[in-house]
Amino acid sequence: MSELGPDPAIVLVRPQMGQNIGAAARAMLNFGLERMRVVDPRDGWPNPDAVAMASGAGGVLDAATVHANVADAVGDCDFVFATTARSRELTKPIFSPEAAMEYTRQMQRDGRKVAILFGPERTGLENDDVAVANAIITVPVNPKFASLNLAQCVLLTAYEFRRQSADVLHEVLSMPTTDTASVIEVDKLADHYEQRLDESGFFFPETKAGGMKTHLRNMWSRMPLTRQDVQMLHGVLRQLLRKKDL
């Protein structure tokens, strides 16, 4: 059981609009998921609208398998998640996308196969669909405004799976947390330098002036400047110009 299992299968249950199937394929491929399964699509298969929308992700559709029902679609899997927003009578463990994909990664390492069910656009998964699943994924949306569409729900799930892979960048900048100069202070500092340097003929030749100015502004805003730094740098500039006037 030590061989790495496949990436999770994304199972679209009775999807309606071909456009949404194509958008789901794009969402998957954005985060490297390529195993799509489609259960009883309303408009048959293949679906030209899905192909048109998928664009560069058409390969995901070409490789998709079509199934008559949910049980058939996930028959080879070891664990099935059902994505659903509504609270239900069915009592199942409820996972956040984060916890679900963490557990999926763990199962994958154990060589187990995972599928994730996504319901039809309007109605979502029915109780009979959820009954097939081992657990539920609920995205922690704003209870006062929950309006994720199918492709967005697939996107967030695929993002979570990808986020938890080891090769994703997690750089954090260390910064002083107090007395940092505000953006407007840094911007005024950049203005001050740009204006005085312009007057001094620094931005030469003219064809390169735009790029030089951008580079300089970028340098200021990249720096973790404190208010004192900014005051000092204004002072430096004034002082340099004052000396020049002698």
Add this chain to the structure above:
Amino acid sequence: MSELGPDPAIVLVRPQMGQNIGAAARAMLNFGLERMRVVDPRDGWPNPDAVAMASGAGGVLDAATVHANVADAVGDCDFVFATTARSRELTKPIFSPEAAMEYTRQMQRDGRKVAILFGPERTGLENDDVAVANAIITVPVNPKFASLNLAQCVLLTAYEFRRQSADVLHEVLSMPTTDTASVIEVDKLADHYEQRLDESGFFFPETKAGGMKTHLRNMWSRMPLTRQDVQMLHGVLRQLLRKKDL
């Protein structure tokens, strides 16, 4: 500096389609973000297409402020992120959405104000926009297929911010990791029980039969069954029926 700062401002820089502005408002509100700023929108402001698309998230648009340029839009902020996919000549710290929102939460706790820039649909942010920012956010998309649209980019950022709040559910199920029954084995077990119970008149009255069957199937799939459990439960059923035949 101990008062909690506001949620991050979402700054749409020179957005083109009103529909995408509305979709961004929906994406924000899905994860509780309500502070939108719009820089030089192509089609003016207010934008009827944006309002139509925003639907229940229209309040986000009503409260949005409009600005002539990026520096004006983020002038009151202490820290600015620029979202951009492309590698650039400008050297800035690059954050994953996760690390960026972790740092945003930290700055918020210190009472600091954070803004996040999102570029126009086709071209993304220009170098001059990025130059205003302190750091870059890059979503870890598939290098072979990167096709996030504006609202999706806002959605992932808002999701990350919300995910890292303390009140989000992070339940993880504990499960045996070896010898777990597959979905098809559990499904066959459910079939077996359903069929025999049906024959025995268990699902009565008929109006409640559907709900009872769903409930039973749900129970099976909720259980962390091993292969041995499944074999045993098949045996239990067979044994019970055998006894009845005596």
